[in-house]
Amino acid sequence: MDAPYAIEMLNITKKFPGIIANDNITLQLRKGEIHALLGENGAGKSTLMSVLFGLYQPEEGQIKKDGKVVDIKNPNDANALGIGMVHQHFKLVECFTVLDNIILGVETTKNGILQKDEARKKVLALSEKYGLAVNPDAIIEDITVGMQQRTEILKMLYRDNEILIFDEPTAVLTPQEIDELMAIMKNLAAEGKSILFISHKLNEIMEVADRVSVLRKGKYIGTVDVEGTTKEDLSRMMVGRDVDFVVQKQPRTPGEEILKVENLTVASKIHKNNAVKNVSFNVRKGEIVCIAGIDGNGQTELVYALSGLEPAAGGKISLLGKDITNTSIRDRSVMGMSHIPEDRHKHGLVLDYSLEYNMVLQRYFEPEFTKNGFLDKPAIRKYAERLIEEYDVRSGQGPITRARSMSGGNQQKAIVAREIDKEPELLIAVQPTRGLDVGAIENIHRQLVAQRDKDKAVLLVSLELEEVMSVPDRILVMYEGEIVGELDPKTTTVEELGLYMAGAKRQ
Amino acid sequence: MRKLLKNEGFESFIASIICIILGLIIGYVVLLAIKPAGASKAIVAVIKNFMYYPSGAAKIKYFGNTLVKTAPLLMCSLSILFAYKVGLFNIGASGQFTVGTCAALYLALGANMPWYVCLISAMVAGALLAAITGILKSYCNVNEVISCIMLNWISLYATNMILTKVKESTSPYTLVVANTNPKAILPSLGLGKLFSNNPYVTIAIPLSIILAIVIWVLLEKTTLGYELRATGNNKNAAKYAGMNEKRNIILTMVIAGALSGLGGAFLYLSGFEQWQCTQSSVPGMGFNGIAASFLGGLSPIGSIFSSYFIQHVTAGGAYVDKTLYCSQISDLISSVIIYLCGFVGFLKLVLKKAAEKKEGGETK
Ligand SMILES: Nc1ncnc2c1ncn2[C@@H]1O[C@H](COP(=O)(O)OP(=O)(O)OP(=O)(O)O)[C@@H](O)[C@H]1O
Ligand SMILES: [Mg+2]
Numbered sequence: 001m002d003a004p005y006a007i008e009m010l011n012i013t014k015k016f017p018g019i020i021a022n023d024n025i026t027l028q029l030r031k032g033e034i035h036a037l038l039g040e041n042g043a044g045k046s047t048l049m050s051v052l053f054g055l056y057q058p059e060e061g062q063i064k065k066d067g068k069v070v071d072i073k074n075p076n077d078a079n080a081l082g083i084g085m086v087h088q089h090f091k092l093v094e095c096f097t098v099l100d101n102i103i104l105g106v107e108t109t110k111n112g113i114l115q116k117d118e119a120r121k122k123v124l125a126l127s128e129k130y131g132l133a134v135n136p137d138a139i140i141e142d143i144t145v146g147m148q149q150r151t152e153i154l155k156m157l158y159r160d161n162e163i164l165i166f167d168e169p170t171a172v173l174t175p176q177e178i179d180e181l182m183a184i185m186k187n188l189a190a191e192g193k194s195i196l197f198i199s200h201k202l203n204e205i206m207e208v209a210d211r212v213s214v215l216r217k218g219k220y221i222g223t224v225d226v227e228g229t230t231k232e233d234l235s236r237m238m239v240g241r242d243v244d245f246v247v248q249k250q251p252r253t254p255g256e257e258i259l260k261v262e263n264l265t266v267a268s269k270i271h272k273n274n275a276v277k278n279v280s281f282n283v284r285k286g287e288i289v290c291i292a293g294i295d296g297n298g299q300t301e302l303v304y305a306l307s308g309l310e311p312a313a314g315g316k317i318s319l320l321g322k323d324i325t326n327t328s329i330r331d332r333s334v335m336g337m338s339h340i341p342e343d344r345h346k347h348g349l350v351l352d353y354s355l356e357y358n359m360v361l362q363r364y365f366e367p368e369f370t371k372n373g374f375l376d377k378p379a380i381r382k383y384a385e386r387l388i389e390e391y392d393v394r395s396g397q398g399p400i401t402r403a404r405s406m407s408g409g410n411q412q413k414a415i416v417a418r419e420i421d422k423e424p425e426l427l428i429a430v431q432p433t434r435g436l437d438v439g440a441i442e443n444i445h446r447q448l449v450a451q452r453d454k455d456k457a458v459l460l461v462s463l464e465l466e467e468v469m470s471v472p473d474r475i476l477v478m479y480e481g482e483i484v485g486e487l488d489p490k491t492t493t494v495e496e497l498g499l500y501m502a503g504a505k506r507q
Numbered sequence: 508m509r510k511l512l513k514n515e516g517f518e519s520f521i522a523s524i525i526c527i528i529l530g531l532i533i534g535y536v537v538l539l540a541i542k543p544a545g546a547s548k549a550i551v552a553v554i555k556n557f558m559y560y561p562s563g564a565a566k567i568k569y570f571g572n573t574l575v576k577t578a579p580l581l582m583c584s585l586s587i588l589f590a591y592k593v594g595l596f597n598i599g600a601s602g603q604f605t606v607g608t609c610a611a612l613y614l615a616l617g618a619n620m621p622w623y624v625c626l627i628s629a630m631v632a633g634a635l636l637a638a639i640t641g642i643l644k645s646y647c648n649v650n651e652v653i654s655c656i657m658l659n660w661i662s663l664y665a666t667n668m669i670l671t672k673v674k675e676s677t678s679p680y681t682l683v684v685a686n687t688n689p690k691a692i693l694p695s696l697g698l699g700k701l702f703s704n705n706p707y708v709t710i711a712i713p714l715s716i717i718l719a720i721v722i723w724v725l726l727e728k729t730t731l732g733y734e735l736r737a738t739g740n741n742k743n744a745a746k747y748a749g750m751n752e753k754r755n756i757i758l759t760m761v762i763a764g765a766l767s768g769l770g771g772a773f774l775y776l777s778g779f780e781q782w783q784c785t786q787s788s789v790p791g792m793g794f795n796g797i798a799a800s801f802l803g804g805l806s807p808i809g810s811i812f813s814s815y816f817i818q819h820v821t822a823g824g825a826y827v828d829k830t831l832y833c834s835q836i837s838d839l840i841s842s843v844i845i846y847l848c849g850f851v852g853f854l855k856l857v858l859k860k861a862a863e864k865k866e867g868g869e870t871k
Contacts, residue, residue, distance in 0.1 A: 309747065330749030339747070347747040350740045357733070361748045370730045 003031040005067070006194040007052065007083075007163055012061035014047055016405065018396035021047040022058070023218040029163070034185055034195045036205040036226075038238050039215035040437040041409025042394040045198050046088055048215070049165050052196075053085045054078040065163075084161030086152045088168045088198075088408045088435070089345055092140045098147075099123060099136035102155045119158075126157050130187075131180045142269050145172045145343060146295040153181070164188065165196045168408070170204055171435045174294045174463050175498075182208045200409075200437045202231040214238050239439040247470040249449045254473070255285030257321075258426050258457035259306070264315035266301040274313060275301035277481040283426065288448060288458040290472035290489075294501050298481035299461050300342055303430055306459075307339045308332050309347070320425060333362050336425030340416055340432045342461075348415040349403045356384035356399035359418050391417035392443070408435045413444075420447050427451055430461040445471055465494055479503045519804030522854040526802060527816065530847030534840045538832070545831035553840055556823035564703040571702030573815070573822045575779050578715040579604070581814040582770030583796030585722050588805055590763040592726055594739030595756065599640055599655030600767040601793025602662035603633035607768025608775050608790075609666035612782055615691030616673035616682050622691050626772050633768015634761045636662060641760030645753035651760075659789045671784045680781035693776045711773035716811055718766070723807040735759055767793065795821070798845040801852065820844050 007029040014022040021044040029035050037045050050056045052063065054072040062069050065081055072078050078085070092101045099116065102123055108115045120136055127134055132150040140148060149172050156164055166185075170178045185195055185208055199205055205212055206226060214221040214237045221237055235243045260282045268275035276298045283289045291299055304310035306317060308329040317325045324332055333339075341347035349358050360369050360380050369376050369383070384399040393413045395401035403411060412435050419427065429448065433441045448471060451458050462468050468475060468489070475487040477500040484506035487497060499505040531550065538546035552559060557569030583600045590597035607629035614620040614628050636658060643649035674681050684691050685706070693709035702708045726732040738745040738755045746752050770792060774780060799817050803809030821841040829836075 307747075328749065328751075329746065330751075333749050341747060346741075346743045348744065350737045350744050352740045353737065361737070361744065364733055365730055373729050373731065375728060375730055375733055 003033065005029060006031040006065065007196075008064040008067075009048065009052060010062050010064065012048065012051055012058045012063075014044075014051055014056055014058045016047075016396050018398075018401075020218050022051065023220075024060070025215065025218075025220045027213055027220075028223075029194050029196060030210075031194050032189055032192050033210040034189050034197055034208055036209035036212040037196060037198045037215065038200075038202075038205060038212050038234060040217070040238060041413065041435075041440055042217075042407040043215040043238075044218045045215060046167055046407060049085060049167055049196065049198065052078070053083060053165060079159065079161070082160075082162040083165065084156035084159055084163070085165040086149070086156055086167060086169050088171075090148050090152050092148055092151060094141040095139060097137050097139055098134050098143070098151045098154075101140060101151055102136075102158050104155075106159060123154060123158060126154055130157065130184045132184075138270065144296045144300060146174065146177065149173060150177075153184075162193050163196070164193055165198075167198045168200070168435055169197075170199055170201060172295070172431075172463075175465050176294065178204065200435065200441075202234055202438065205234070206231060216240065235438050238437065241439075243438045244442055245438075247445045247449065249452075252286050252452065252473070254287035255455060257282045257284050258319065259283040259459065260316075260318040261306070262316045262318075264302070264305060264317060265313045266298070266305045266310060267313045268301065273481075275481050276305065278315070279478075279481075279483050280315075281476055281483060281486075283457040283459050285457055286452055286455045287474065288452050288460055288472040289474045289476060290460040290462055290468050291478055292462060292468045292475050292497065292501060293478035295463055297478045299430075299478055301481075302478070303339070303342070303428060303461060306428060307337065307341075333422075338419040338422045338424035338427045340419045340427070340429040342430040344408075344411055344415055349411060351402070351404040353403060354399065355388070355393070355395060355401045355403055355406065355414060356380050358403050358414060359384040359387055359399075361418065363422065387414075387417040387421055390421075392440070393417060409437060409440060412436055413440060416444055416447070420451065424456065426457045426459065428459045428461070431463060432460070433464070433467065465497065468497065469494060477501055479506070516804070516806070518855055518858055519806070519809065519851070522851045522858055523802050523804060523809070523813065525854055526847050526851050527844070529850070530844035533847060534843045537840065537843055538836075541836070542831050545828055549827045549832065549836070550840075552826040552828070553820055553823040556819050556826065559826045567701075568703040568705045569822075571699075571705035571708040572779070573818050574702075574712050575705075575707045575709075575777050576774065576822065577815045577818040578711040578777075579770035579774040580792055580795055580799055580818050581715045581719060581810060582766050582773060583792050584799035584803065584810045584814050585719055585807055586763040586766035586770070587796045588800035588803070588807060588810060589722055589726070589766065590759055591800065591805060592739055593735045593755065593759040594742070595644070595651050595759060595763075597637070597640075597655060597760070597763045597767075598652050598797070599637060599658050599793070600763070600770075600796050601789040601791075602655065602659035603636050603764040603767035604771040604790055604793050605659070605662040605666050606632040606636045607771030608782060609662070609669055609771075610768070611691075611772035612681055612684070612775050613669055613673060615684050615688050615776065619688050620691060622693050622776055625691055625776055626693075626769065629768045629772035630765045631768070633771070634765040637760040637764020637767070638757060640764075641757035644760070645756040659793075663786070663789045666782070667784050667786065670782050674784045679783050679785040681784065683778070683781065684776065685778045691776060692778050693773075707777045707779040709777045711777055715773060718769075719807045719811050722766075726807070767796075795845060804851065817841070817845055 005028050009027045012022050012025045025048060039045050051058050054074045054077050063072060070081060099120055103119045108118060123136055132154055134147055134150050149169060170181060173181060189195055197209060209226050211223055211225055213223040216238060262280050264276055264279045265274050266276035293299055305312045312325055316323060319335055319337060363369060369380050381399055388398060391413050394410050395406045416432055433444050448458055460472055472489055475489055476483050477485045485500040535546060535550045538549050557566050557573060560566050560569060583604055586600045587597050610632035611625040611629040614625045640651050640654045643654050644651045670681050693711050695709050699705050699708045734750050735755055738750060738752055742752055775782060795817055799814040800810055803813035824838060824841045827836050
């Protein structure tokens with residue numbers, strides 16, 4: 001016998017200007033099941049979940065909990081019904097500590113005074129139990145995206161919610177953390193909690209979910225049992241065509257050095273030790289070099305120093321033979337450096353600007369887009385339209401869409417389009433496929449390889465083992481701020497890579 | 508119709524109108540509470556302002572007076588709005604206005620300079636003062652609100668001290684510019700004639716409107732505006748994009764300061780008022796400018812109208828019957844109305860919600 005439905009979303013329709021984000025969608029979640037939601041970027045997954053969480057009011061349709069119609073007007077209503085959500089883009093207070101963020105809104109007080117000790121104990125117990133390592137006293141803006149995500153998950157567990165919505169929780173987690181999260185989700189489901197789980201990673205869905213519902217362009221395509229389906233079936237259902245999972249690339253001999261890093265040291269914001277210690281490497285024309293490693297081992301700081309967002313504490317960085325250690329960000333960009341940032345909302349986009357304005361974020365001052373100090377709006381429009389077309393950036397209103405209203409994956413696609421289209425000599429791509437659907441990932445990987453084949457240098461930073469193994473020509477593994485090994489993806493194995501990443505092995 | 512409702516400019520407009528009406532109603536209620544008998548007459552006087560006069564010529568002349576004071580208010584409002592778009596709260600408009608006044612009047616009365624020298628110096632003085640705030644903000648991370656407030660007081664007392672040198676010997680007021688140095692009075696270019704020979708109507712009025720349009724163009728159309736607004740919206744992204752955040756913050760304050768400084772010169776070089784060298788509070792212009800910029804929907808063009816409105820009710824307050832109400836009533840009523848103007852943002856939100864609901868209902 002199948003378990004009864006915990007949540008039923010019936011015939012939900014939600015419209016935004018220029019687009020029907022959810023078009024008559026029905027989704028039924030059984031008690032104790034893990035139900036995956038799959039769909040291309042912009043298919044309407046986050047919107048549907050936001051409707052359930054009370055962030056949006058649907059134009060049509062109703063929601064039932066345990067068979068009874070409920071009216072969820074805002075997240076407080078949702079919380080009262082035991083519905084919790086981890087958002088695709090975290091909703092944390094940047095200047096608060098991890099602990100404060102977790103207890104925010106449900107603080108225990110005694111005579112008006114915060115009782116944090118108990119909360120701290122509970123948080124630490126949860127974090128121990130589920131292996132969600134966080135430092136309760138760290139300030140959110142200082143910690144890695146991965147730890148912020150763990151904070152979000154703890155926030156939900158802390159509230160003892162029974163319907164748990166995970167909107168792409170694994171997009172920013174390391175493979176180890178993902179395995180752990182999968183285990184947690186299974187535990188939670190076994191404890192009777194019902195889970196809605198959005199992910200673009202078919203492997204995860206195959207591993208953890210009981211059933212999958214597929215959306216495409218706002219429409220409901222169908223629900224299947226995971227047992228008895230395959231990755232290929234799912235991706236066909238989702239994209240409407242066959243997807244090539246293997247990265248195609250021809251062997252190439254790399255040319256001269258484009259980026260040279262010598263004994264680079266970067267200070268850490270979180271602890272007294274340096275985040276990057278005495279690192280040296282190079283990237284040459286026509287090769288893709290990948291920095292692999294578990295999140296928080298200095299990759300972020302390394303990229304900050306390379307791009308100029310943070311100063312180097314020591315060492316030397318050269319681009320095309322010129323010392324750029326102390327060069328401004330603008331000059332590095334003009335010299336031919338592109339940077340797909342790790343955090344798309346913090347660095348990558350001006351969310352309240354239109355998509356077209358975001359498309360020229362580093363180039364607005366070039367003669368192509370500026371005439372006598374005035375923006376050449378028709379030129380910007382034309383340029384944006386071309387990128388939108390070429391990179392398949394989907395949104396409600398095209399170039400004039402506010403970046404804030406775009407789906408996460410499409411925001412990412414816009415950034416990738418902008419950075420690659422700059423035709424840089426060196427492309428620094430930090431997790432460029434984070435949050436993208438399989439079709440879009442295939443496209444981005446192709447673009448990276450195309451850059452390499454055009455004799456450009458690509459520095460890829462990735463946490464994704466599959467990506468690390470398939471895209472680059474060389475792998476550099478970072479562990480605790482040092483490069484502990486250089487591997488050839490053709491000859492190495494995932495197991496060996498894992499040993500380096502865990503610090504168990506070094507060259 | 509629905510499309511119109513969704514249009515942001517229109518939304519701001521409606522919100523502003525509602526605020527104005529609410530402000531008038533509450534003002535009326537206050538008057539009723541104080542003395543019911545004269546309330547209706549009083550609120551009508553506030554709204555009528557210069558229409559109070561029976562003769563057409565007088566109406567036009569006093570309309571001119573309201574405009575004379577609208578120009579400086581508009582400058583302060585532009586200053587605040589400009590900084591706000593770049594993410595800075597320029598509560599120092601008042602101080603910048605004061606030092607602008609100081610520079611203009613001192614050069615006019617003490618150094619016998621022509622009006623254009625005075626005007627430019629006022630601009631520079633305001634800009635320099637604001638630059639201090641900008642530099643402190645970008646290099647020492649000092650909150651601009653705090654440093655602005657401090658500088659407001661410093662400017663006030665410094666100005667009082669300096670202008671004492673050019674004050675009338677028997678009163679605390681500065682010398683009359685028109686008598687002491689007529690060439691420091693802003694030219695009228697015949698505008699005064701249009702307003703029944705109002706001697707205070709000068710090029711300040713059209714200049715302020717032109718500057719509003721310039722600021723609009725600067726923000727919306729130029730590369731600099733693009734960069735400044737990006738910095739205001741997301742300074743991390745601006746930094747990532749290679750924009751010079753520190754320079755932008757300072758530049759923004761400099762422009763904002765220049766605008767407020769000009770405001771001071773616009774008022775005092777029209778000869779409409781004399782500076783009182785014993786005054787112990789910073790001019791209200793700088794604060795009314797905050798209300799004007801919000802009431803104007805944070806648009807430079809909107810500010811033209813909102814500044815006029817605020818000045819209109821402020822001036823109108825003077826016509827309230829002082830035998831029925833105490834003399835502060837005019838300020839009280841206009842400040843209640845101005846206060847309500849601050850609610851524009853909130854009302855906009857309410858309107859948006861309402862529009863969304865309505866739309867949901869229609870599709871059903
Ligand atoms: N607040 C909003 N205002 C206007 N349009 C919106 C808003 N939120 C979402 N949209 C639009 O609705 C569509 C669906 O967005 P949604 O975020 O639900 O996609 P998604 O399936 O979660 O995609 P992704 O995998 O990229 O996160 C997108 O085209 C997006 O542009
Ligand atoms: Mg989403």
